[in-house]
Amino acid sequence: AQSVTQLDSHVSVSEGTPVLLRCNYSSSYSPSLFWYVQHPNKGLQLLLKYTSAATLVKGINGFEAEFKKSETSFHLTKPSAHMSDAAEYFCVVSLSGGYNKLIFGAGTRLAVHP
Amino acid sequence: EAGVAQSPRYKIIEKRQSVAFWCNPISGHATLYWYQQILGQGPKLLIQFQNNGVVDDSQLPKDRFSAERLKGVDSTLKIQPAKLEDSAVYLCASTEQETQYFGPGTRLLVL
Numbered sequence: 001a002q003s004v005t006q007l008d009s010h011v012s013v014s015e016g017t018p019v020l021l022r023c024n025y026s027s028s029y030s031p032s033l034f035w036y037v038q039h040p041n042k043g044l045q046l047l048l049k050y051t052s053a054a055t056l057v058k059g060i061n062g063f064e065a066e067f068k069k070s071e072t073s074f075h076l077t078k079p080s081a082h083m084s085d086a087a088e089y090f091c092v093v094s095l096s097g098g099y100n101k102l103i104f105g106a107g108t109r110l111a112v113h114p
Numbered sequence: 115e116a117g118v119a120q121s122p123r124y125k126i127i128e129k130r131q132s133v134a135f136w137c138n139p140i141s142g143h144a145t146l147y148w149y150q151q152i153l154g155q156g157p158k159l160l161i162q163f164q165n166n167g168v169v170d171d172s173q174l175p176k177d178r179f180s181a182e183r184l185k186g187v188d189s190t191l192k193i194q195p196a197k198l199e200d201s202a203v204y205l206c207a208s209t210e211q212e213t214q215y216f217g218p219g220t221r222l223l224v225l
Contacts, residue, residue, distance in 0.1 A: 041216060049213060094212065104157050
């Protein structure tokens with residue numbers, strides 16, 4: 001069965017320092033993986049997605065993630081945090097079978113301090 | 115391009131009352147989803163439509179929740195009667211090329 005584990009429920013960084021949000025997945029198939037961001041009182045926005053092409057995926061707002069099959073990981077990184085990055089981040093795996101069913105992780109709340 | 119539209123944005127009701135949420139997906143998107151997001155958790159799929167047919171409703175509490183997408187475009191999710199534990203954000207999404215696009219959600223508070 002497919003599942004997603006986000007290893008940190010809260011991450012706090014200083015503005016200008018790197019961001020690392022960790023995600024491990026479990027999948028019987030070659031998965032499609034996503035990162036979504038949710039700002040307070042706003043809808044979920046797609047940051048980036050991996051669909052079996054390049055293992056290093058670049059997304060919006062300077063975020064990127066690397067698919068590592070050997071480690072079953074899909075960690076999200078950003079070289080320099082900005083105050084506007086403060087939000088909830090969700091790692092998501094898509095089930096195979098053509099129905100595009102998404103399984104969400106529990107989320108990581110990112111706080112950015114001045 | 116217009117995004118996924120949802121209404122209302124907020125709703126407060128008392129337990130045992132009924133409530134309905136509306137969603138209009140992005141034009142041309144055949145697949146539509148309803149999710150429930152309880153505070154502090156990730157969204158959980160309630161029901162998935164392909165055009166006007168149900169693909170997956172295995173997580174929908176059918177004794178109180180119902181959903182329809184009669185003409186294969188917009189959709190309505192209903193709760194009747196509501197319970198306290200139904201307090202959550204209800205998200206609608208539609209799909210293009212394996213990417214789901216989400217609406218702003220309806221925040222429901224059941225008192």
